[in-house]
Amino acid sequence: MAPEKQPFSLYIHIPYCVSKCPYCDFNVHVVSKIPEREYGAALLRELEVYARSDHWRGRGLKSVFFGGGTPSTFSPQSIGRILEQARSLFPFTEDVEVTLEANPEKEDQKHFSAYRSCGVNRLSLGVQSFQPRLLKFLGRLHSADESREALRVIRQVGFRNFSLDLIYGSPGQSLADLQADLAEALSFQPPHLSAYNLTIEEGTPFHHQLNAGRIRPLPEDEEIAMAELIEETLSRSGLERYEISNYARPGWQSRHNSNYWQGGDYLGIGAGAHSYVSCEGNSVFGLRWHDERNPARYMEMVKREGTAVAESESVGLAKAAAEFMFVGLRMMNGVSTDDFSGRFGKRPEEFYPQIGAWVEEGLMEARGGAVRLTRRGVLVSNSIFVNFV
Numbered sequence: 001m002a003p004e005k006q007p008f009s010l011y012i013h014i015p016y017c018v019s020k021c022p023y024c025d026f027n028v029h030v031v032s033k034i035p036e037r038e039y040g041a042a043l044l045r046e047l048e049v050y051a052r053s054d055h056w057r058g059r060g061l062k063s064v065f066f067g068g069g070t071p072s073t074f075s076p077q078s079i080g081r082i083l084e085q086a087r088s089l090f091p092f093t094e095d096v097e098v099t100l101e102a103n104p105e106k107e108d109q110k111h112f113s114a115y116r117s118c119g120v121n122r123l124s125l126g127v128q129s130f131q132p133r134l135l136k137f138l139g140r141l142h143s144a145d146e147s148r149e150a151l152r153v154i155r156q157v158g159f160r161n162f163s164l165d166l167i168y169g170s171p172g173q174s175l176a177d178l179q180a181d182l183a184e185a186l187s188f189q190p191p192h193l194s195a196y197n198l199t200i201e202e203g204t205p206f207h208h209q210l211n212a213g214r215i216r217p218l219p220e221d222e223e224i225a226m227a228e229l230i231e232e233t234l235s236r237s238g239l240e241r242y243e244i245s246n247y248a249r250p251g252w253q254s255r256h257n258s259n260y261w262q263g264g265d266y267l268g269i270g271a272g273a274h275s276y277v278s279c280e281g282n283s284v285f286g287l288r289w290h291d292e293r294n295p296a297r298y299m300e301m302v303k304r305e306g307t308a309v310a311e312s313e314s315v316g317l318a319k320a321a322a323e324f325m326f327v328g329l330r331m332m333n334g335v336s337t338d339d340f341s342g343r344f345g346k347r348p349e350e351f352y353p354q355i356g357a358w359v360e361e362g363l364m365e366a367r368g369g370a371v372r373l374t375r376r377g378v379l380v381s382n383s384i385f386v387n388f389v
């Protein structure tokens with residue numbers, strides 16, 4: 001099937017949070033009153049306009065992801081309206097995955113059942129840690145007990161598919177802390193678990209504290225020991241690592257995120273959301289754009305113009321190939337040689353001769369119809385990825 005006919009993924013950005021965590025560098029806004037109705041109306045309008053455009057008209061939808069921010073700040077009625085609109089404009093595939101990111105707070109838990117009734121079939125729960133002192137350090141508003149309760153409610157209301165998110169590598173975290181987090185997470189038998197290494201991004205409060213010497217990152221060897229502990233513990237429990245930070249029981253991988261990592265098309269709506277559509281038949285391999293980041297300006301633009309594109313670019317051969325490698329290498333299966341040469345006319349090793357050197361160093365392997373990182377390569381993946389940026 002030509003790429004422009006294949007089912008795509010839809011990302012919906014809800015940019016509001018009750019407070020901002022000190023490590024967060026997402027497009028997040030803390031406001032005294034969340035303009036749920038106006039923002040929801042802008043999302044509906046944007047969807048309607050894109051459904052008429054050449055890139056998206058008539059295409060099937062294979063996944064919908066409400067991300068943020070905190071999408072669970074929006075009521076099930078608003079989420080339901082957006083899903084209804086999406087379903088009326090694009091045929092949903094039979095196995096469509098509809099994910100909503102939720103925080104474990106009591107207020108959010110109250111809505112879990114209604115989210116399920118309105119069509120959400122997967123929750124991604126930001127637990128981060130079960131250790132009260134680490135939750136406090138991360139600036140999270142929920143308690144470990146709220147996470148435990150939220151995980152029970154998720155099951156109780158009938159979500160078979162959910163993801164539990166943890167953060168590791170916080171200053172002051174020990175291997176024993178991490179072990180306790182993993183054991184407790186596993187006791188809830190999640191079909192999917194994400195374990196993110198805490199990164200301190202420029203411009204965040206943590207970055208200022210780091211510069212002022214008030215926090216000290218963990219030594220690299222401790223972070224590596226943590227990454228190894230995570231992989232060993234989770235794989236022993238049947239959660240297979242399928243992406244650098246993501247683990248799942250067979251068949252429960254995130255379809256939405258896998259679409260990004262496999263270079264599929266996605267439409268992003270909402271403040272700051274990114275979109276990518278591949279093109280065939282000329283020197284332009286893809287188009288990418290992102291929406292205005294500021295929610296108030298985003299809503300104004302949608303009211304005026306129907307969409308809110310802040311910046312767009314055509315992606316040429318070199319960039320499209322590099323991005324395909326960059327995201328594909330995040331997956332443990334790696335980049336399929338056939339997929340790569342089908343899109344770009346050459347095998348990955350021909351396009352990037354340095355792959356040979358990485359294979360010799362034991363950081364990559366090129367066999368079985370794919371190029372992938374080895375276990376050692378995963379540990380130094382950032383130093384490989386910079387070559388594709």
Ligand code: SF4
Binds near residue numbers: 019024
């Ligand atoms: S809850 Fe998530 S999106 Fe909101 S500030 Fe914290 S890390 Fe950022």
